[in-house]
Structures are given as C-alpha cells and as structure tokens.
Amino acid sequence: MYNVREISPNIYWVGGNDRRLEQFENLFPLANGVSYNSYLILDEKTALIDTVDDAITDQYLENITHLMNGRELDYLIINHMEPDHCGNIENIVKMYPNVKVVGNTKSFTLFHQFYNMDITANQMIVKEGDELSLGTHNLKFVFAPMVHWPEVMMNLETTKGILFAADAFGTFGALAGNLFDDEIDYANLYIDEARRYYSNIVGKFGAQVQSVFKKIAGQEINMICSLHGPIFRSDISLILDLYDKWSKYEAEKDGVVIFYGSMYGNTANTADALANKLAQRGVTDIRVYDVSKTHPSYIISDIFKYSHLVAAAPTYNMGLYYPMDNLLHEMAALGVKNRKVALIGNHSWASAALKIMTERFASMKNMEIIGDSLDIKSRLKDGEEQKLDDLADAIASSVLKK
Numbered sequence: 001m002y003n004v005r006e007i008s009p010n011i012y013w014v015g016g017n018d019r020r021l022e023q024f025e026n027l028f029p030l031a032n033g034v035s036y037n038s039y040l041i042l043d044e045k046t047a048l049i050d051t052v053d054d055a056i057t058d059q060y061l062e063n064i065t066h067l068m069n070g071r072e073l074d075y076l077i078i079n080h081m082e083p084d085h086c087g088n089i090e091n092i093v094k095m096y097p098n099v100k101v102v103g104n105t106k107s108f109t110l111f112h113q114f115y116n117m118d119i120t121a122n123q124m125i126v127k128e129g130d131e132l133s134l135g136t137h138n139l140k141f142v143f144a145p146m147v148h149w150p151e152v153m154m155n156l157e158t159t160k161g162i163l164f165a166a167d168a169f170g171t172f173g174a175l176a177g178n179l180f181d182d183e184i185d186y187a188n189l190y191i192d193e194a195r196r197y198y199s200n201i202v203g204k205f206g207a208q209v210q211s212v213f214k215k216i217a218g219q220e221i222n223m224i225c226s227l228h229g230p231i232f233r234s235d236i237s238l239i240l241d242l243y244d245k246w247s248k249y250e251a252e253k254d255g256v257v258i259f260y261g262s263m264y265g266n267t268a269n270t271a272d273a274l275a276n277k278l279a280q281r282g283v284t285d286i287r288v289y290d291v292s293k294t295h296p297s298y299i300i301s302d303i304f305k306y307s308h309l310v311a312a313a314p315t316y317n318m319g320l321y322y323p324m325d326n327l328l329h330e331m332a333a334l335g336v337k338n339r340k341v342a343l344i345g346n347h348s349w350a351s352a353a354l355k356i357m358t359e360r361f362a363s364m365k366n367m368e369i370i371g372d373s374l375d376i377k378s379r380l381k382d383g384e385e386q387k388l389d390d391l392a393d394a395i396a397s398s399v400l401k402k
C-alpha cells in the first residue's frame with residue numbers, strides 16, 4: 001500500500017524506511033534502521049526531489065504512482081548522487097521518459113559512472129543560483145559542494161521557505177510515522193544519532209558546511225527537509241545551532257570522553273580509576289569506552305560532543321594497539337580539532353604507544369595535551385596513585401575551569 005504524507009500544500013513526503021539494513025555504508029551500525037526521504041511537488045509542473053535506495057524501490061514507486069495519478073512528471077531533481085538516493089533514477093526515467101533530470105555537470109558525470117542508462121537526452125543542467133518555477137512554487141539551487149560529496153546541491157523553495165537540504169541535517173534511525181520535529185521528542189530520540197551521522201559522515205567537511213551557512217544567511221527558512229530522518233518545522237534553530245557548533249569543531253558540552261584499549265585489563269583499570277577520580281573532583285559528564293568493544297562511530301560522536309578527551313592504550317608489536325590506532329586514524333581523517341587531551345600509555349618491555357599517540361594528536365589541529373602523560377609499566381601500582389591524582393587534577397581543573 002502507498003505510504004505518503006503532505007508536508008505543505010501540494011508537497012509530499014514519498015520516502016520510506018529500511019529497518020533491515022545492519023550497517024549504513026556497510027560501516028556504521030544501525031540500531032533502528034534509516035529513512036530515505038524523497039519529496040514530490042504537485043504544482044502546474046510536477047517535480048520529484050531525489051529518489052531512494054533500491055532497498056525500498058517497491059514502496060517508493062507505489063507512492064509515486066499513487067500521487068501522480070496518471071500525471072506526467074516534469075522534473076526529477078538530483079541533489080545528491082550517492083546511491084542511497086539515486087537507486088531509482090533509472091526507474092523514474094523509465095516510468096516518465098520525457099522527464100527532465102535536473103542536476104549540475106558533476107551530478108551527471110557521477111550518474112554516468114554509476115549507471116548504465118544514458119540519460120543525456122533528459123539532462124537539464126543548472127548552475128548555482130538558478131531558479132526553477134513550478135507554478136506557485138519556485139526552487140532556487142544552492143550548491144553545497146563537499147557536504148559531503150562534490151556535486152551536492154540544496155533547493156530553497158522560496159515562496160514557503162522550505163530548504164531541501166540533501167544529506168545535511170539528516171540522521172540515522174527510521175521514521176515511526178511521526179515525520180515532523182514537533183511530533184516527536186527529537187532531542188531524546190534523534191540527536192545522538194544525528195550527531196553520529198554528522199560526525200562520521202559529514203564531519204570532515206566543517207568548512208564546507210560553514211560556506212553553506214553563509215549562502216543561506218538571511219533567507220527565510222521555515223522548514224528543513226533532509227534526505228534522512230525527521231523534517232524540521234518547529235524548532236529549526238535547534239539543528240542549525242548544532243550544525244554550526246559541529247562544523248566549527250566546538251564542543252557542545254564540557255565533559256570528558258575516556259577511550260581505552262586493553263588486553264589484560266590493566267589499562268582499563270587505570271581508565272576506570274581516572275573516571276572515578278574525575279567524578280570525585282566534580283566532573284559530571286564522563287563517558288568511558290573500550291575501543292575494542294564500542295564501534296568507533298559512537299566514540300567519534302562523543303568526541304564531537306565533549307570538550308576533553310583521554311586516550312589510553314598499550315604498546316602492541318612496537319606500535320599502538322590496533323583498535324586505538326584505527327580510532328585515531330579516523331579522528332585525523334575527520335579533521336577533529338580543538339580539544340584538550342590527556343594521554344596514558346602502557347607497555348611491558350619497550351614503550352611505543354604513548355609516543356605514537358602523542359604524535360597523532362600533535363598532527364591534529366589545536367589539540368592541547370594537558371597534565372603529565374602517564375606511561376604505565378604493565379599495571380599502575382597503588383604506590384603510583386599520585387601520578388593519576390595529578391592527571392585527574394589537571395583534567396578536572398581544566399573541565400571545571402578552576
């Protein structure tokens with residue numbers, strides 16, 4: 001059965017949910033699936049904004065057929081050429097052979113790389129700032145290169161102030177009927193997953209997100225429609241403010257994320273003892289993660305959220321324990337910066353982990369090492385507690401700004 005909803009007069013959500021997918025991009029665990037959003041405008045002209053992943057093709061085509069009710073589709077707008085939004089371009093062109101497929105030159109290069117169908121005859125190439133009138137609705141094309149692919153565009157519907165934002169402002173997590181931010185407890189249900197989505201997928205491109213903010217500054221925006229997750233219409237500033245912070249790599253909260261690697265439990269023991277000492281010094285927001293256990297995407301998300309980080313790991317084959325090595329590699333790749341960091345290494349005969357971690361953080365921008373880094377020899381002994389107290393003092397006074 002069709003499953004659609006009118007989100008503004010004559011504009012419809014025509015997307016769907018996939019709750020079977022284990023990992024987004026075959027990389028990020030999905031505890032509660034993901035939605036693929038697509039929007040259909042039925043005006044004097046008809047326009048479909050983006051398509052959906054081929055996992056939900058049947059639902060999608062049923063939605064479109066129902067709403068189109070025999071009408072011709074005039075425009076298919078391709079804001080983002082990633083396959084989870086392009087899985088149905090070929091189907092739509094087959095259903096509506098006269099449709100104009102609207103994209104920029106980069107979109108069509110990517111399309112012809114990914115797909116076999118030649119849509120050159122359907123192509124309509126737009127440039128930054130171009131406008132497309134559909135009758136009463138009017139779409140303005142705002143290019144958003146590298147948010148998070150090079151061809152990405154957004155469309156500002158100028159008569160109502162609706163921003164079709166491609167992947168920006170999206171989130172992991174399927175929709176549960178309620179489509180709008182004011183119909184759900186967005187803060188409790190989605191923010192953590194929106195941050196995990198942003199930090200891991202868009203995180204590297206903070207400067208490009210800031211460029212888009214400059215382009216849309218001063219425009220009236222009453223609704224934001226992303227390609228994943230809820231639509232914002234009530235508290236738009238909530239997500240805009242979070243995106244502003246995240247893209248500037250500013251912490252949302254003062255707090256400490258302790259992430260450790262440990263084989264025999266000794267580094268884990270030190271991490272837990274440090275968390276305890278921080279708590280006793282009045283630090284309230286502390287997160288502790290085992291890098292071998294928790295998927296890095298969750299740790300990265302909290303690294304974007306909190307102001308202070310503690311990395312603790314043993315030496316492994318004269319290198320850094322692999323899961324920590326991987327996590328620090330991801331942090332560097334995502335351009336994480338502007339955090340205060342404390343370090344704890346561990347080794348039994350020849351130390352390498354602490355040196356490598358120190359170098360890794362030095363290669364990231366504005367990562368300030370605080371306190372004296374600890375290099376444990378196998379196990380931190382009770383007689384060495386002062387060293388951990390000193391480190392806890394340094395971190396706590398920095399967090400609490402004493």
Ligand SMILES: Cc1cc2nc3c(=O)[nH]c(=O)nc-3n(C[C@H](O)[C@H](O)[C@H](O)COP(=O)(O)O)c2cc1C
Pocket residue numbers: 261262263264265266267268314315316317318319346347348349350351352377378379
């Ligand atoms: C495969 C393997 C390789 C290791 N390589 C080194 C090494 O190169 N240098 C060193 O000092 N310790 C090395 N270690 C020892 C651990 O780093 C050390 O015992 C550490 O205290 C373990 O901390 P944990 O109790 O938190 O797992 C190695 C251990 C294993 C299992």
